[in-house]
Amino acid sequence: MKVMNMVNAINDALDLMLTADPGVVVYGEDVGVEGGVFRVTEGLQLKHGVQRVFDSPLAESGIAGTALGMAVAGMKPVIEMQFDGFVYPAMNQILSHIARFRNRTRGKFSAPLVIRIPYGGGINALEHHSESPEAYFGHTPGLKVVIPSTPYDAKGLLIAAIEDPDPVIYLEPKRIYRAIKQEVPEEKYSIPLGKAKVLNSGEQLTLIAYGAMIREAQKAIAMAKQNGFSVELIDLRSIWPIDRDTVRESVRKTGRVLIVTEAPQSYGPAAELMAVINEEAFLNLEAPPTRLTGFDTVIPLPLGEKHYLITPQRIYHEIDKLIRY
């Protein structure tokens, strides 16, 4: 075992997959010589060569579209969109082609590729550098959408994403890139896509979150524990497909649920989870399923982020309200 942060863990997964599968290539803006603006691909070009780890011209639609071509021809491209706000020029390729290629060709062709995107706020960044676009992808039939919250999961989920036969959007919560360190096995392992993880077992309320919100949720749960509340925490890990089994079992047990996302509210993952809970555990509910999300506004620039970002105190406030409901 080796102590890694999320940057190290993703780098390690890419390194292992480049070694294991000659079809894997890693490219995007500044991923080669520079090693990525967050240093996630650092050292990979030196080790695996410029044919396999390289800088592309500055064009996100081109990066995504060429990856589809490579994937159709049997390669395994793992591409990077430099920031969440820069994926939008590639949406046409992702929505119109990558997500649909298997279906359109009745299974003759497919697009098994991975799109890595650092995402989310809380790093005092420039405009278009703090977006939470997961709902767009979760809403797009044909994509799988994964978000790790720990270095261990980051490695296992990325390996699974690269080995998956279908396109996977792999969102990296950049706020916690270097915030959490843990022991991570050095060998190759994978974590199944579409499986949530119960991080904390509890009896009175189910808290569902993912990505950078997990850490905030854990702080809120520590406050709840001090006040004698027992909260179960589910790390969703996959936005699509949603792990109905884990959600159902937990909510049937607790009867109360709070969903926390940084993404804006309307039509977001929290809304989808509330629908799933209605379908799966309606008769077990003791309180209305509740969501704590970003506002339906543009995420503000750094001086305004304090109004937008969800704090442990706010999460705790909702926990308290729901348990007393």
Next chain:
Amino acid sequence: MFNQDSLDKHRALDNRMFQLLSEDGKPLEKGWKPSLSNEEIVQAYKDLLFERTADLMAVSYQRQGRMFTYPPNLGQEAIHIATGMVIKEEDWLVPAFRELGAWLAKGVSLREIFLYFKGNEEGSHFTQANRMLPVSVPIASQLVHAAGLGYAMNYNSEKAAVFAFVGDGGTSEGDFHEALNFAAVWNVPVIFVVQNNQFAISVPMSMQTKSVNIAVKGLAYNVPSVLVDGNDLFAMHEVLSFARAQAMEGKGPFLIEARTFRMGAHTTSDDPTRYRTREEEEHWAAKDPLKRLKSFIEANNLFDLSQEDELVAEYKKQIDSSFEAAEQHPEYKLDDVFAYMYSDMPDELKRQKNIYENYLNQSGGAK
């Protein structure tokens, strides 16, 4: 003065660059005289000096933790100052994000610029700047807006040009090509200025394009295009003036590849030592636009350069006071998050804001 004949002689396909001054500030052609008056030249030098001073101070404010990520302009100022000299009140300025001197010329206050990079959208209001769009972080996306503005100028029979900026990396984006094509097909008065500073963050030109230069990309769309020494204020001024005059005669769009070098980092988060050599930096340091103009001024005795220290000291005071004004800007309020999303705030947004305000009331204001 740059004219149709000069354009014909500086064929982009031959990779011929238009340049008037040598690196040490001497005219390349014997007997050449600037088309600018002595006063204009001295003013341009002062403006360039001001931009450089403000830019260096911005980087140091960031280093002091008083401002967030900032994209330095160091080495590219001649392009901005020349643009500022040519652009008119009625013209549109469509920036990317590295044109400080041109923004200032258009009437943006330093206070606003600092406020923006401190992380407040109020800094994008540009209260005193007529006809300037906000900076555009999504690379090259602003260029199609420029073509649309150009269409509106023609549609409204306005005598006004649109100056649109992008970097070398941005020329790989589809929007760059779409903008050139729209502008040409519609024959609109848009002057595209590509600041080719050699690197898109870490990626050098050689990996960005196999074209002989960027100017040739305009030719394919039948847009008159020329490669210009972007560190030569006189050359930039002449070509920009010509491009604007052409646009005002109804001759449509124009593309300028301004060849320059980003002497600083991409942004304050970037470390250029990872991807470029000291030799490369020294090669370009010799072409420094400020140094070049200063040599010209010195050789022609246009300005008593012994006053420069005093001038810079004065600028620093002025810049510091703009920064302090940005620091004293009223606190970012919750209302500011919601107020500008729609013309009238929809009930749903009011509801979301009310819920949060109720929470704040209960928590005693703690987030």
